[in-house]
Amino acid sequence: MxxxxxxxxxxxxxxxxxxxxxxxxxxxxxxxxxxxxxxxxxxxxxxxxxxxxxxxxxxxxxxxxxxxxxxxxxxxxxxxxxxxxxxxxxxxxxxxxxxxxxxxxxxxxxxxxxxxxxxxxxxxxxxxxxxxxxxxxxxxxxxxxxxxxxxxxxxxxxxxxxxxxxxxxxxxxxxxxxxxxxxxxxxxRILERLWGKLAVNAGINPFTAILDCRNGDILESSLFLDHIDALCEELARLITAEGLPAHSPRELRDDIERVARNTSANTSSMRGDFQGGRATEIDYINGHVARRSRELGLDAPVNQMLTDRVKALAPHQDL
Ligand SMILES: NC(=O)c1ccc[n+]([C@@H]2O[C@H](COP(=O)([O-])OP(=O)(O)OC[C@H]3O[C@@H](n4cnc5c(N)ncnc54)[C@H](OP(=O)(O)O)[C@@H]3O)[C@@H](O)[C@H]2O)c1
The missing domain is CATH 3.40.50.720 (NAD(P)-binding Rossmann-like Domain)
Structure with a gap:
């Protein structure tokens, strides 16, 4: 109460x-x-x-x-x-x-x-x-x-x-x-838990912001279907490189799709921020994956592409 x-x-x-x-x-x-x-x-x-x-x-x-x-x-x-x-x-x-x-x-x-x-x-x-x-x-x-x-x-x-x-x-x-x-x-193991949430947010939030749709609607979109497997591979590689317990790309995709289905009618915080004209947290979600991957000598082109596209939606944002 x-x-x-x-x-x-x-x-x-x-x-x-x-x-x-x-x-x-x-x-x-x-x-x-x-x-x-x-x-x-x-x-x-x-x-x-x-x-x-x-x-x-x-x-x-x-x-x-x-x-x-x-x-x-x-x-x-x-x-x-x-x-x-x-x-x-x-x-x-x-x-x-x-x-x-x-x-x-x-x-x-x-x-x-x-x-x-x-x-x-x-x-x-x-x-x-x-x-x-x-x-x-x-x-x-x-x-x-x-x-x-x-x-x-x-x-x-x-x-x-x-x-x-x-x-x-x-x-x-x-x-x-x-x-x-x-x-x-x-x-x-708070970092592991934060990584788990980041992975789900990375697979839902940017798609909802770019497509301006509710969480469940991303699942049928070609943007999501064309990139989700590569996105999950990038996440899985980085999570392992960070020394955290490994997750397969398939497990990560299942988690992302389950949460998108369970919250299908919801507006993600990133879409809400974009709609409200506020800065998004993309630099700390997909942007963090792209940046850490670079630092560790890995590639994360899909996370970088999604970061760039979300920032292009919100030109006032320059973190
Ligand atoms: N909302 C949720 O359900 C939820 C759930 C899980 C995690 N989170 C996380 O929690 C954080 C906050 O989320 P939120 O939804 O509460 O965001 P929010 O509504 O935008 O609240 C952030 C607040 O911080 C204030 N602020 C900014 N700079 C400040 C400063 N220098 N000194 C004092 N206050 C300052 C802002 O003031 P102005 O309005 O004046 O700018 C705003 O009131 C985010 O990182 C989010 O990812 C939120």
Missing amino acids: PSSRTSSNPSQSGLEDDRIAILGAGALGRLWAAYLPAGTTGFVPRNASAPSSFKLNYHLEDDNGREHAIVRPWLTGLSGTTLLLATTKAGDTLDALADIIDQLPDTCPIVLFQNGLGSQQAVAERWPWRPILAASTTEAANRPAPDRVVHAARGHTWVGALTDSAAGLTATVIRQLSRSGLEVRGEA
Whole structure:
């Protein structure tokens, strides 16, 4: 159940000392803020600047279609933060964190929620001494209007350490996130899980954006049918080269087609971003596959072609 209480004082609310800061007040950030107990959670203003108001008001439609009025504070300082959730887009995350990270206690775990790969490694490489974790979530949220968030599908969230100092903190992070009532689990092999999700996104998202269609519609398209086997071969080669457990191209194609069928009526986040005139995360999905393949001496022409075509759809994007 989303938490509609508005207390901003954890000690008065009877809660423990959790102080969860959310960087990125978009669809996913607002979803977590709504489900976490009020009084423990607030948003980090952009550039840590003074926010134009003290509270953020919005409505949440939960996964049962019920409406909740949510009020959460904009945080004016981060010194007591016990957990930071980074729910910015992949391309914004490094800069967004750089703006505020000096205000965070050195011991504060930072959980990265971005889809795809590349941004997580960039953050862990920039601050290797900080406790940095990655989350892979199948919760789905969208924001049809500025003050409205829809919890479109209930799922699971897996959390695992990226840096050494995060290794002993996964249980603490799970305890704090589990107060949301959402399903949160530890994942010792978080990179493997992120790769699994990336592979499915790489086989669905660019096709839906280029063809401007729903997920299920790609399955009959010649663009998909002409390229999916080569795409899966590129993915399978790279996954093995990264030292992760091997997947055959056939397994990957089966996964992609199963998810496309199961979500056939859905609009992918990449198509949604394109339709909304927002930058897509293509550089962290197919673009990451093309870039890492080059770095490891492999070819990934289909992933590169899809990256180029999606970028050509959105000329404002130049990551
Ligand atoms: N939505 C989901 O269901 C879902 C599920 C799984 C994973 N994810 C991943 O979660 C991430 C966020 O997704 P989303 O759908 O929530 O995106 P979103 O709605 O675009 O939210 C991102 C938010 O970050 C804010 N932001 C950007 N730069 C910032 C900065 N420097 N400081 C503070 N805030 C900043 C944006 O503000 P402006 O609006 O002002 O630009 C926006 O509100 C993505 O990487 C996505 O792949 C999302």
